[in-house]
Amino acid sequence: MKLLLGLILVLLLVPVQATLLPHLSVWNIKPDLGLVAAAFVGLFAGEMEGLLVGLAIGWVLNLFSASELGLSLLTNGGVGLLAGFLGRQVSQVTSISVGVGLLAVSLASGLLEAATSKNIDLAQVWQMVGAIVLPQACFDGLVGTGLYWLLSQRFQLARLRTE
Amino acid sequence: MRMANSRSSSGSRRRAFACFALLLAAVFLFHGEIQGLLQYLGGPVGHVASIPLEVIASIDTGIANRWQRYVVLQGVWDENQQLRKDIEWLRGQNSQLHELAAATERLTALLQFKEQALPTMVAARVIGRDTTNRYQALILNKGERDGIKPDMGVITPAGVVGRIVKTTGASSVVLLVTDPNNAIAGLIQRTRDEGVVEGTQQGRAQLKYLPLLSTLQHGDRVVTSGLIGDFPRGLAIGTIMHIDKQEGALFQSAELMLEVDVGRVEEVLVIQASSGQSTKAAREVDPPGKP
Known part of the structure; x- marks a missing residue:
């Protein structure tokens, strides 16, 4: 069942x-x-599920991108794993904390990908950070905040996380 | 309160971290091999993943078409009038070009030039855009099973769009001419000066490495030079908009206005073999002297 849900999630994304x-x-x-x-799966299902679903998402989405295979696989998998780990450490997860967490991991993965980009100089890296990485991190944080808030209105998320 | 994911044992947690560490090491140590393996496995996976993508893209196109046809009708009359004028002008151009074509045909026959084979092309539909924000790329609904391979050129009747960088069984990714990672050999049609057309971070294109003595002007047309890559010679790329000639620099460069609006492309043609290659292929199939 979990496998099927994961597969549907990846294919729909x-x-x-x-x-x-x-x-x-x-x-x-x-x-x-x-x-x-990947972060939400890690948060609600644990480290292993977060890692596996994150890896699958990173790989499949990467097949439809011009970027090199490998790095987004690791960043998405890492984010799922980290979300699972942090979800256990934080007693009260709120939509704001989810948003801030997503902003931070999105920024970190974006910076990593910008730093490992080929054929671009340092000035272009900074330009990429300002024009793409930073706005995308803010966007990811906002989407995470909104999604967690919507889910919390519909479900008892604290119970879902402890079950 | 029992904490989140407390059910996942510390053993499973440790396994997850160990798996990730192992994968991290494998990707950094065997980067090329891992990429090759993922690309190989990605063929069938991409085939499956492209099914919902095609379905959603068809629905999206259907909605967009209905919107364009029935809802956004403002300015259609003006546009219609302008198009009628354009048709009149193009008719005149067409007759002139017919004359020129006939003359060229006669002269070619006189010079006994071998007839140049047309490049083989595959038509494909755009079903999506790059899944990340870092690359300017399109996703096409044709892939390896249709004979599409990386580095093939992609065009529309108006001009150059980009080149294939990745393929799966049923889809392929086109890196646009406006992406900074793309480079196409270009030629100024009037002066015959050659350069390299590269994308910029702002989503435009520029012609770089032009000789300092080049007499390029605003409005000069730039076409493919056909020297490098899979584009035949003479395909339209764009028009020179702004010339950048800095003191002390070894080369000059120019900003281009592209012939194709890459943000609105819906159908494209993938060049499977350029004229030179198709002539060569034809020669291999039909050796000279064969009756």
Whole structure:
């Protein structure tokens, strides 16, 4: 059942990220739903599930991107794992803490990818950070905050996390 | 309160961290091999993942078409009038070009030039955009099973769009000409000066490494030079908008206005074999002297 749900999530993320989100992009920046999904799976299902789903999301989304295979696999998997770990350490998870956490991990993964980009100089790296990485991190944080708030209105999230 | 995920034992937690550490080490130590393996496994996975992508893209296109046809009708009359004028002008151009084509044909026959084979192309539909924000790329609904391979050129009838950088069984990714990671050999049609067309961070394109003595002007057309890559010679890329000539620099560069609006492309043509290659391929199939 978990496997099927994970598979559906991964397969649905591709058209949402590649076809629908470009319509909702702000200044050509769209949120990374793969990162958000990996973090939520880690938060609610634990480290192992977060890692596996994050790796799968990173890999499949990367097949539909011009970026090199490998790095986004690791960043998404790492975010799922980290969310699972932090979810156990924090006693009270709120929509704000989820948003801030997502902003931080999105910023970290964006900086890592910018720093490992080929054929660009330092000035272009900083330009990329200002124009893409930072706005995307803010976007990811906002989407995470909104999604957690919506879920908390519909479900008893604290009980869901302790079950 | 029992904490989140407390059910996951410390053993499972340790296993998760160990798996991640192992994967991290593998990716950094065997980067090329891991990439190759992921790309190989990605063929069938991408095939499955492209099914919902195509379905959603079809729905998205359907909604967009209905919106364009029935809802956004403002300015259609003005546009219609302008298009009628354009058609009149193009008819005139067409007849002139027919004359020129006939003349060229006669001269070619006179010079006994071998007829140049047209490049082989595959039509494909755009079903999505790059899943990240860092690259300017399109996703096409044709892939390896349709004979598409990395580095093939992608065009529209108006001009160059980009080149294929990644393929799965049923889809492929096109890196746009406006992406800074893309480089295409270009030629100024009037002066015959060659340079490299590269994308910029701002989503535009520039022609770089032009000789300082080049007499390029605002409005000069830039086409593919056909020297490097899979683009045949003479495909339109863009028009020079701004010339950047700095004192002490070894080269000059120019900003281009692209022929194709890459933000609105819906259908493209993938060049499977450029004219040179297709002529060569034809020669291999039909050796000279064969009846």
